[in-house]
Amino acid sequence: EPEVTQTPSHQVTQMGQEVILRCVPISNHLYFYWYRQILGQKVEFLVSFYNNEISEKSEIFDDQFSVERPDGSNFTLKIRSTKLEDSAMYFCASSPDRRNEKLFFGSGTQLSVL
């Protein structure tokens, strides 16, 4: 069964450093998303991406965040200058043909900012 893959599974970084979280969505999906989840809390929307551009972003997704789909398969989230409060599990998701329906999630990247 096709799946969304995320790397790395864990990332530890120093405050102020840049991190790039990588995702390979399911190959024939059209819509791509990043969510985050602070331990024990709800899943929070960050950004959605369609047709090679950002469709919508939340208030969390400020100028420190960016997304890219550099080739036909990868989808990346970059945090330019990490803050302590960026520590969370980051999930990539993709959906096939209707926006925000039938989301397939990856297993996540646990980001720890020290």
Added chain:
Amino acid sequence: GENVEQHPSTLSVQEGDSAVIKCTYSDSASNYFPWYKQELGKGPQLIIDIRSNVGEKKDQRIAVTLNKTAKHFSLHITETQPEDSAVYFCAPNTGGFKTIFGAGTRLFVKA
């Protein structure tokens, strides 16, 4: 924006019993109503969904019912098993690019 509430926040049942989780939403334009299951250390996984033109959908031991007038939908799990223990999230959507997840319901199934 959409306001989503789930109840209860925690639910503990005996194996074999039924479990019901309710999701209330505020945006009357919502037309897609999914439930996701999240096991420890994993991403959420879609388990069942329903559209606004359907009142109920069933898939083996799980079912979703929708009350559009009252703006709520519910997840029903019958004959619960220990492997049903997880956190369940609702995520009603209007068809826009942004999905708001409920706060989650932690289900414990005691063997």
